[in-house]
Amino acid sequence: MWLRTLILLTLAISAFGQAMLNRNGERIVDTVRGEIYDEWDDCKNARAEIVFIIDGSRSIPQIDFNKQITFLKSFVDHFEIGKNGMRFGAVTFGDKIIKDNTFGLTQYASKDQLKNGISNIDFKPDDGDSTETYLAIKYAHGIIFKDARPDIKKIAIVITDGQSTAPNKTAEQAMKMRKEGILIFAIGVGKDVSEEELHTITGRNDYVFMVDKYSLLKTVRTELRKLTCNSDKVHQMVACLHLSDEEFREKQGCRGMVDINFVFDSSVMGYEDTRNITTFIKKSVTDEYLDNKKVLFGMITGKCQALKDFYLNTYQTRTEIMKHLDIFHKTSIVSLLQKVKNVSTMTKYGARNRARKVAVIFLKGKLSEPQGVITNAKVLSKNGIEVFVIKMDDLNSENTLTSITRQRNILDATEIKSMVQLSSEFLNRLCKR
Numbered sequence: 001m002w003l004r005t006l007i008l009l010t011l012a013i014s015a016f017g018q019a020m021l022n023r024n025g026e027r028i029v030d031t032v033r034g035e036i037y038d039e040w041d042d043c044k045n046a047r048a049e050i051v052f053i054i055d056g057s058r059s060i061p062q063i064d065f066n067k068q069i070t071f072l073k074s075f076v077d078h079f080e081i082g083k084n085g086m087r088f089g090a091v092t093f094g095d096k097i098i099k100d101n102t103f104g105l106t107q108y109a110s111k112d113q114l115k116n117g118i119s120n121i122d123f124k125p126d127d128g129d130s131t132e133t134y135l136a137i138k139y140a141h142g143i144i145f146k147d148a149r150p151d152i153k154k155i156a157i158v159i160t161d162g163q164s165t166a167p168n169k170t171a172e173q174a175m176k177m178r179k180e181g182i183l184i185f186a187i188g189v190g191k192d193v194s195e196e197e198l199h200t201i202t203g204r205n206d207y208v209f210m211v212d213k214y215s216l217l218k219t220v221r222t223e224l225r226k227l228t229c230n231s232d233k234v235h236q237m238v239a240c241l242h243l244s245d246e247e248f249r250e251k252q253g254c255r256g257m258v259d260i261n262f263v264f265d266s267s268v269m270g271y272e273d274t275r276n277i278t279t280f281i282k283k284s285v286t287d288e289y290l291d292n293k294k295v296l297f298g299m300i301t302g303k304c305q306a307l308k309d310f311y312l313n314t315y316q317t318r319t320e321i322m323k324h325l326d327i328f329h330k331t332s333i334v335s336l337l338q339k340v341k342n343v344s345t346m347t348k349y350g351a352r353n354r355a356r357k358v359a360v361i362f363l364k365g366k367l368s369e370p371q372g373v374i375t376n377a378k379v380l381s382k383n384g385i386e387v388f389v390i391k392m393d394d395l396n397s398e399n400t401l402t403s404i405t406r407q408r409n410i411l412d413a414t415e416i417k418s419m420v421q422l423s424s425e426f427l428n429r430l431c432k433r
């Protein structure tokens, strides 16, 4: 059973990488792989409640058991374990829940304890004839996830090599769990698996990974060795968790805590646009969905970049004078974006750990340093801050804007009649209403 789990975990991890490729388009994937997840350190930021639902209705030789334990321990080693990081649970089932091989999210509060707990898992060679998957899903949902931290994504990974004995009950339990925002992935191994049933369990075809057991078994040894040393696969897993984060947030809409910062360079806005922006902010703040203590607002405008004096003897050429005057027309949003990161993440600015973090950036004028803006926007998204852009004119290219944030998060003030309407559109997208 554990060997099978090990293979499945290996596959799960690489399969998730593919799901990431398939699901959300190249740009996000590039960001994820190229910039966000290069460093092992990034594993430290992953926060999720993960429960493995393991079909233990058949047995495997004990021979690979220790390797499995070693693997699981090295797998969890890459994460921060505990209430500020990742927490793992496991349910093993056959015709009933196998309590000895089942543990909850709070059972192991530190990495050492978790690894120790994994070491203590006993080998159970035969756990019955039937595959009561629904029991395990119900257990994960009703008992294990009950201990989940609020506002942290919950993921169940169902691993099976057969069909459940009661598919309707399984489908029903899975749907109940999904309805509460718990993502379910499923991994099916071998020819006895019903792919169709796994689709029913996950609710999405791309969350199902089918694996041919026999071809796999041939490569088990290599896989084992690779797995212990190869960080790539775990990277993909981490990347996947971050992507799920986005999905999680969208599911949450504005029901959880949200910290929103409005960002604009007041020096380039001028009177009318500043007034338009304040209209937008006022409308957003008083909106029914946001008008409660769960949502906090901030505003970052920078210092007004007043023109400095120059004297009769300061400049000799027209170019110099133009350069001096240009300061007033250039947006210098980079320094504001640098500030957004601190303001959105540090408690001294009122940022809340578990809140969904949002920055709404108003852009006017051609960006003098587009690359700097793009780089800083990526830093924000790396830190879990969702970036919205409100374009106040047409001076920046589509390419620049879509490098700052995804298309869905870009709103065009030039195409809309009133800021009231634009604010309403913003809230629709933010809150999924």
Ligand SMILES: *[C@@H]1O[C@H](CO)[C@@H](O)[C@H](O)[C@H]1NC(C)=O
Pocket (backbone or CB within 6 Å): 168
């Ligand atoms: C299971 O669900 C299907 C589709 O909803 C239904 O046609 C079938 O009768 C159900 N079977 C049982 C045993 O309830």
Ligand SMILES: *[C@@H]1O[C@H](CO)[C@@H](O)[C@H](O)[C@H]1NC(C)=O
Pocket (backbone or CB within 6 Å): 338, 339, 342
């Ligand atoms: C952000 O906070 C760090 C740590 O306190 C500080 O060193 C840095 O200067 C801050 N950056 C900005 C732009 O305020």
Ligand SMILES: *[C@@H]1O[C@H](CO)[C@@H](O)[C@H](O)[C@H]1NC(C)=O
Pocket (backbone or CB within 6 Å): 272, 273, 276, 413, 414, 416, 417, 418, 419, 420
């Ligand atoms: C911004 O303000 C000006 C002047 O008050 C107004 O004409 C314009 O329509 C406003 N733009 C939007 C999008 O509301």
